[in-house]
Amino acid sequence: MARHAPYRFPLADGRFVGASHIVRDGYFHTRFPHPTERGKYVRAATGVAVPKSWKPTSSPPPDWHTETAKLIVRHYAVRNPLETTWDEAVAELSTANIRPKTLVTYKTAIANLRAVLPDTKGPSSITEELANRFARLYAAAPFKRGKASDAREYRRSPQTVYNAIANLSIVWSHFADLGYVKRRENPWEEVKRPKLPRRPPSVPTDDAFRVFFAWLEERYPGWELVRLFADVKMLSGCRLNDLCQVRSDQLRGDVLVIEAEQDKTHRERHIPLPSLLAERLRALKGPTFLWERYAEDTRQYRPGPARTDTFSPSVMYNAMKSIFRAYGRAHPEAKVKTHDLRKRAITLTSGKTQSVDKTAEALGLTAQTARKYYVEASRAFDGAEVMKEMADVLLLDRGENSDTILTRKEGS
Numbered sequence: 001m002a003r004h005a006p007y008r009f010p011l012a013d014g015r016f017v018g019a020s021h022i023v024r025d026g027y028f029h030t031r032f033p034h035p036t037e038r039g040k041y042v043r044a045a046t047g048v049a050v051p052k053s054w055k056p057t058s059s060p061p062p063d064w065h066t067e068t069a070k071l072i073v074r075h076y077a078v079r080n081p082l083e084t085t086w087d088e089a090v091a092e093l094s095t096a097n098i099r100p101k102t103l104v105t106y107k108t109a110i111a112n113l114r115a116v117l118p119d120t121k122g123p124s125s126i127t128e129e130l131a132n133r134f135a136r137l138y139a140a141a142p143f144k145r146g147k148a149s150d151a152r153e154y155r156r157s158p159q160t161v162y163n164a165i166a167n168l169s170i171v172w173s174h175f176a177d178l179g180y181v182k183r184r185e186n187p188w189e190e191v192k193r194p195k196l197p198r199r200p201p202s203v204p205t206d207d208a209f210r211v212f213f214a215w216l217e218e219r220y221p222g223w224e225l226v227r228l229f230a231d232v233k234m235l236s237g238c239r240l241n242d243l244c245q246v247r248s249d250q251l252r253g254d255v256l257v258i259e260a261e262q263d264k265t266h267r268e269r270h271i272p273l274p275s276l277l278a279e280r281l282r283a284l285k286g287p288t289f290l291w292e293r294y295a296e297d298t299r300q301y302r303p304g305p306a307r308t309d310t311f312s313p314s315v316m317y318n319a320m321k322s323i324f325r326a327y328g329r330a331h332p333e334a335k336v337k338t339h340d341l342r343k344r345a346i347t348l349t350s351g352k353t354q355s356v357d358k359t360a361e362a363l364g365l366t367a368q369t370a371r372k373y374y375v376e377a378s379r380a381f382d383g384a385e386v387m388k389e390m391a392d393v394l395l396l397d398r399g400e401n402s403d404t405i406l407t408r409k410e411g412s
Contacts, residue, residue, distance in 0.1 A: 004095075005032065009069050013081055013179035017072050018095070021060040026050050028060055030068040035076045038091050044071050081179035082124040086114055089123050089180050096174055099264065101241060106174075109167040112138065123172070123180045131187035135165055139194070158194035165191050201374050203343045208334040209234075215327050223301045225284055225293055228277070229320065230341065232256070236271045237345030237363045239264060240320060240338045245313035248285040248292070254278040258364070269364050291316050346374040 005018025009032075019032040028048040034040040046067035054061070084092075090110060094103060114120065116137050117130060139161045142153035169188035176183040213230070220226060233243055242262050250257045256278075258269040273281070286292020295311040298319075308315060320338055328335045342363075350359040356375055360367040365374070 007065070007068070009065075009072050011073070011076055011179075014177065015081070015092075015179050017076065019068050019072065021064055021068075023050055023056075028064045030064070030071060032068070032072055032075075036088070038087050042071070042075055046071070082181070083122070084124070084178075084180045085122045086110065086120075089175060089178070092178055092180075093171070093174055096177075098174070099241075105167055106171050109164055109171060112164060113168060116141070123175045124182075126181075126187050128187040128190055131168075131191050135161065135191050135193075138164060158196055162193050162196055165193050201343060201347075201372075203347050204334070204336050204340050208336055209340075209344070211331055211334040212327055212336040215330060216323075219326070219330075220301050223297060224280065225291065225297055226301075226320075226323065228280055228284065229291060229316075231277060232273070232281070233338070233341045234345065235273070235277075236269075237342045237349070238269075238271075239342065241313070241317055244291065244316040244320070246290045247288060248290050251278065251281055251285060251290060256281075263364050265364050265366070267364050286311065289313070289316075294319065343374050346370055350375050 005020045007019050007021075008016040009019060010016055017032050019030050022029040022031055022043070024045075026049060028046050028050060029043060030046055031041050031043050034042050046064055048061065048063045048067055051061060090107060093106065098106065113126075113134055116134050117126075120126060120130065139156055139158075142155055144151040144153055146152075165188055169186060172181060172186045172188055175181045176186070213227070216223075216227060216230065229243070232238075233240070236243070236256065236258075238258060242258055242264070245262055246256065246258065250259065254273050254275055256271040256273055258271065260266045260268045263269060281290065284293055289311060292311045294316055295307075295309055298307045302319070324336065324338050328337070346359060346363055346365075349363065350356050350370070353359050353362075356370050357367045359375075360370045363370075
């Protein structure tokens, strides 16, 4: 995996170039990415001598920063950002502050664009006309899910086309930040998107969740770690990826802390846990990661050639997805997906607070996203009960002299 350069230098167009220092023959040199050749680096002497008191663990002196900034500006001055190729743009996009799974989605969207419009050279070559052409061709072109020549062909769903256009529109905002396209000229904003059927969010019944936990105990009897994981996800409403990467030191007493860099909305969350649940987590947590014991437990509960002795958050993520898929195959009549635990938490919390806004703030998402994708309104808000409570407020008190008195206070 590529290491990030420890120092960043700004260019006039708003981009940043990472650089690192090298010591050669008593002088500081600098190293930074080549402005036009992907995967290559510029190494240059700065003329700054290494002070006698300087230690290898120390930062380079200010003069090194000054001379490095000059070298970067000189090398990058000959480059026109609007002439950036697709490969260069994708490579630079990888250095942006984008979550890894989101970055994969963006790269897939760009790959699809390049496949449909192979003659385009880079981001700046996409006009509004070409963006509309992509949307038409992408929607009309069949695709195969297998590599065999006789594999069945499918048409892309309106949702798939809609997502592709939406993702490319977001990618263009990143390209604008990098100077690869002109700001305020996003060709995807005016592309006509497919109309999608409005599907209100739905959450599996509590009976379905009970079937899931019963199956989990039957399938993996005595495997406490996985049961605790599901309990914490159900209680916290965390996204699967966020919960998988929690470290052991984030369990602080009876509070689980989700750090800002782990949360999609970049907000720190503090999740109080029942004392017994927190106690069991402390007993099972690993040296580094909270769920690190999973790798060891698989010797007993999930043996096979695919298992690994080395834990990583991605191992836990893929394992939980696999376990929920296995449950879905065993109980298609009561399906529960990993994200349904989050939906349930958001829906039931909204019912308790009677406020989507308060719930969204507590569970780390926007109110708009909560309403659109998570809250099953009929379950969170009892309309009949609300109207019953509002009767005295909504009916107009017309006084005792009125011919018809619709409501009276008890005992009046």
